[in-house]
Amino acid sequence: MSAPAVITGLLDFRRLDLLATGDSALHRLDARAKVLVTLVFIVCTMSFHRYAVASLIPFFVFPLAVVTAARLPIAFLLRKVALVLPVALVIGLPNPWFDREVLVQLGGLQISGGWISLLSIVLRSLLAAAAAIALVAVTGFPAICGALERMGMPRSLAVQLLFLYRYLAVLGEEAVRMTVAREQRGGGRPLSIRHYGTLVGRLLLRTWDRAERIYLAMCARGFTGDFRSGPPSRLGRPDIAYVAGWCGLFLLLRTHDVTQWLGTAALGVLR
């Protein structure tokens, strides 16, 4: 990655992180409720058969509703979500090649199973990415860690995640400074592996020293092995309603083909 790309990545990370400081009814919900709803959403959408296209579409209502209700910047989040498309296309594109059985006939147009499953993979990728990013944007990373810990994740991993989160931007900035400095002095020459070893090794040693300083600072402040946060939040009536409402809808959409039903109804009205 060149320096501008690294900087953009870092700025995006910060911006997404800051979205969680917003204030809306969704932001105030218990993080466990939001994590649970996201997990149910992902299991429901990803459990469709490989040719599911129409039945996946109603599920977009969830990320859209969350983003709108929490007053999040839609354009920015769409850009983040769209980043998964290249990967989905790379792995989905062989499908039309290997799977040529015609499944859909629209007039003279024959569509093979491969194209349908490719479309399904693209929709799945978008749904999964939208759900994950919407979760971070309305919940915030520390709250998600807290929720996961209360749902059974070992403490050591929770502490590890919070540490990583706190120092991500700090070390990311060091990487940016090193990249910029090297690009300015290197006259556009690519970074060879040997020099990469020196550069990253130097960064590693700086990280090591930083860890030592952090440790001493923590000792001075009486660190006992976990991060202190406020009193744990409790699941209230809005949280339960949120979980019940969304999970009910997901199960309905999963077990009943609402798209088909709507289509038939619409055709019936037209006729």
Add this chain to the structure above:
Amino acid sequence: MHMADALLSPAVGGTMWAATAVTVAYCSRRLRHEADDRRVPLMGVLGAFLFAAQMINFSIPGTGSSGHLGGGLLLAILLGPHAAFLVMASVLIVQALFFADGGLLALGCNIFNLGFFPAFIGYPLYQRLAGEAPGTARAGVAAVIGAVLSLQLGAFAVVLQTVASGISALPLGTFLAFMLPIHLAIGIVEGVVTAAVISFVRAARPGVLPTAVRSGHAVHGMASAFLVVALVLGGVGAWFASKNPDGLEWSVARVTGARELESPQTGIEAALGRLQQRTAILPGYGFRHETARAAEKNEAPNGITNSWGSDRLGKSLAGVVGGSITLALALLVGFALKLRSRWR
């Protein structure tokens, strides 16, 4: 090499979540026993370091393209396998949440593929090959071999998970022929880069790298590594030998142009299918009834319906088989490591 949600069925994704959860629980218990306060901030910042290091790209000689560090083996060399696995898990969780890399359902797969193999297979091999105080060349060779093995197993696992899920139509053979050579190249580069960083650190500040390598440690590490490799190969062998039409054979039938695949209505396969249909949490498939009706009439419905029905059956069956193998693997390795720590 991130596995993506869109390619994964909940059966495979859930099993890999379970395998990863077991490994996380095991690693954090191990770390709690060897309480070392200094390591808590070190692990955290090294996770952030890995992010930063992945942002910096190097050029790959002779290709004109560029790459970045994976880092699993480097972390294991710096921190030991248990801490390295947790750091890798934390990095992948942040990537899944903030960068939508992979996704939440695929998180179990990704942590296992990119964390378990370097920490518990690549690293013991590296340790064994590098010995106590390796010279630069020897450490380099060891790092390349360790990284290649980890990445080959990781790529292999990605292929198995994808094929077992049955969302992608890529047949196993083609997918392997595509993934393994690419990851051979990636593994060599990863090993060379890891060796470059390690050799710089060793020259600049030797104290950072752990030096005391007990030989017993490495021997048992190797034993468990070989056990895992043997089991993976055995599992795949069984898979190929299986007469049941699972997701794999279904794809093969597709490629070879077989229009229809008979869905057996008798024997263990059908019984499993009936059980699976009865116990399905979300029995929402319209064609499930059609398959059942066809079974009653003892005639195949039209080709599409039939292939869908057997697809679903094969998908779940393949998922359960593949998933159980990997879970059993994880448990076995955990058990082997536990035994080892007791012998000490």
